[in-house]
Amino acid sequence: VEKATDRSVDVQIEGFPYVLVWSVPGPVKFVCIEPWHSLPDARDTDGRWEDKPAAARLNPGQRFATTLKMRFNR
Numbered sequence: 001v002e003k004a005t006d007r008s009v010d011v012q013i014e015g016f017p018y019v020l021v022w023s024v025p026g027p028v029k030f031v032c033i034e035p036w037h038s039l040p041d042a043r044d045t046d047g048r049w050e051d052k053p054a055a056a057r058l059n060p061g062q063r064f065a066t067t068l069k070m071r072f073n074r
Helices: none
Strands: 008-014 018-022 032-036 067-073
Touching: 008 032
Parallel strands: none
Antiparallel strands: 008 067, 018 032
């Protein structure tokens, strides 16, 4: 909810193990909502996709679905 205007955003996220919410200070006001399915590599990792925690891997014929719904209220 933006306090000055009472505008808001409702977000529904399903199927993502991580969600990052961030913003930066400055004259342009925004909030970024990023659903993620893995994390960036740490310095001590091998960089291999198959070793990433929570990385989505599918076998042939498998299906994968996630949901991101947003409602902007004015």
